[in-house]
Amino acid sequence: MSGPPVVIWAPAVKRLLRYSDLVPCLEEVLGQFSHRDNAEVLQPVRTAVPLRKHHGFMLSMPAYMENRGVLSTKLVCFYRREEGSPLPSTQATLLLLDPRVGNVKAVMDGDVITHMRTAAVSAISAKLLMRPEAQVLTIFGTGHQARSHYEVFTEMFAFKEVRVWSRTRQRADAFCQSVPGPVKAFSSAEEAARGADVIVTVTRSTEPVLFRAWVKPGAHVSAVGACRPDWRELDDVLMKEAVVYVDSREGAVAESGDVVLSGAEVFAELGDVINGVKPALREKTTVFKSLGMGVQDAASAQLVFQRWETEAGQR
Ligand SMILES: NC(=O)C1=CN([C@@H]2O[C@H](COP(=O)(O)OP(=O)(O)OC[C@H]3O[C@@H](n4cnc5c(N)ncnc54)[C@H](O)[C@@H]3O)[C@@H](O)[C@H]2O)C=CC1
Numbered sequence: 001m002s003g004p005p006v007v008i009w010a011p012a013v014k015r016l017l018r019y020s021d022l023v024p025c026l027e028e029v030l031g032q033f034s035h036r037d038n039a040e041v042l043q044p045v046r047t048a049v050p051l052r053k054h055h056g057f058m059l060s061m062p063a064y065m066e067n068r069g070v071l072s073t074k075l076v077c078f079y080r081r082e083e084g085s086p087l088p089s090t091q092a093t094l095l096l097l098d099p100r101v102g103n104v105k106a107v108m109d110g111d112v113i114t115h116m117r118t119a120a121v122s123a124i125s126a127k128l129l130m131r132p133e134a135q136v137l138t139i140f141g142t143g144h145q146a147r148s149h150y151e152v153f154t155e156m157f158a159f160k161e162v163r164v165w166s167r168t169r170q171r172a173d174a175f176c177q178s179v180p181g182p183v184k185a186f187s188s189a190e191e192a193a194r195g196a197d198v199i200v201t202v203t204r205s206t207e208p209v210l211f212r213a214w215v216k217p218g219a220h221v222s223a224v225g226a227c228r229p230d231w232r233e234l235d236d237v238l239m240k241e242a243v244v245y246v247d248s249r250e251g252a253v254a255e256s257g258d259v260v261l262s263g264a265e266v267f268a269e270l271g272d273v274i275n276g277v278k279p280a281l282r283e284k285t286t287v288f289k290s291l292g293m294g295v296q297d298a299a300s301a302q303l304v305f306q307r308w309e310t311e312a313g314q315r
């Protein structure tokens with residue numbers, strides 16, 4: 001019989017997970033995913049259960065990496081919240097199992113993992129697809145993902161200017177005051193976007209907030225919100241004119257309103273670029289449409305658990 005699972009909650013996950021470990025680990029995992037070799041990664045398209053009464057969805061995100069011996073599933077609920085609602089818009093819990101016997105080894109907070117692994121994957125997209133001379137980063141949104149994206153983008157790259165846009169100036173100002181480095185607050189999305197080399201959209205919008213007319217030719221856009229087939233963050237023109245990269249083709253055609261409703265062609269997965277199978281067209285305007293993958297959570301949970309075991313062994 002196996003013992004009960006350990007519980008590793010948000011403060012411990014935050015202490016144990018570092019971008020310097022996460023980014024190279026996820027880069028490797030994205031490449032493995034795109035090989036479509038079942039011994040490397042098995043990840044069915046996630047299921048979404050609508051919580052109609054509560055204006056939300058529960059996603060179930062299993063993944064198995066046979067070669068690494070990692071089996072996990074994340075349950076994440078996300079909601080359309082009224083502005084100013086005290087309730088969280090996303091809540092996640094992760095189960096890490098022993099694939100040999102099927103017992104749950106750890107129950108982990110999934111929020112910190114979701115914030116950090118999503119931002120880390122966007123940073124990988126920027127590393128691969130932004131122009132080397134990129135100087136200006138713009139973030140649309142001021143929530144959890146905005147913060148984690150700010151953290152990893154400023155840790156990995158040396159932008160000369162960072163901008164943030166929110167629908168209210170107050171929230172943009174509050175974001176600027178809460179982060180360690182200089183950020184310019186914008187109350188006009190257009191002004192925040194014009195001239196930016198990299199634009200990260202991390203909003204809960206269901207309508208386009210970023211338009212091709214505002215995007216500098218050759219810029220890189222990492223589009224992280226709009227994770228339902230009828231939700232949008234980017235307009236049709238941007239989707240059709242840019243070269244579109246995704247985390248998973250199956251996920252993008254099933255879940256991305258920006259891809260499905262625009263009719264844009266998906267050029268490649270990030271993993272295809274990492275594997276050298278598809279080029280990184282840095283000179284073109286590029287969009288990375290992120291939806292999130294169970295295998296990103298699985299690899300992150302393994303990193304947390306390994307560090308937790310090391311710490312436990314030292315106690
Ligand atoms: N691609 C992925 O792997 C993941 C995507 N997400 C998605 O990323 C987005 C952001 O997530 P969090 O930062 O955790 O949410 P959050 O609730 O912490 O922040 C959302 C931000 O969007 C803004 N916002 C809300 N409605 C808006 C509208 N109509 N127009 C413009 N801005 C609006 C809010 O003011 C806030 O700044 C959500 O859409 C979420 O579903 C979340 C986790 C993973």
Ligand SMILES: O=C(O)C1=NCCCC1
Pocket residue numbers: 076077078090114227291292293
């Ligand atoms: O991958 C995830 O985790 C999520 N993706 C879409 C929205 C909520 C969380």
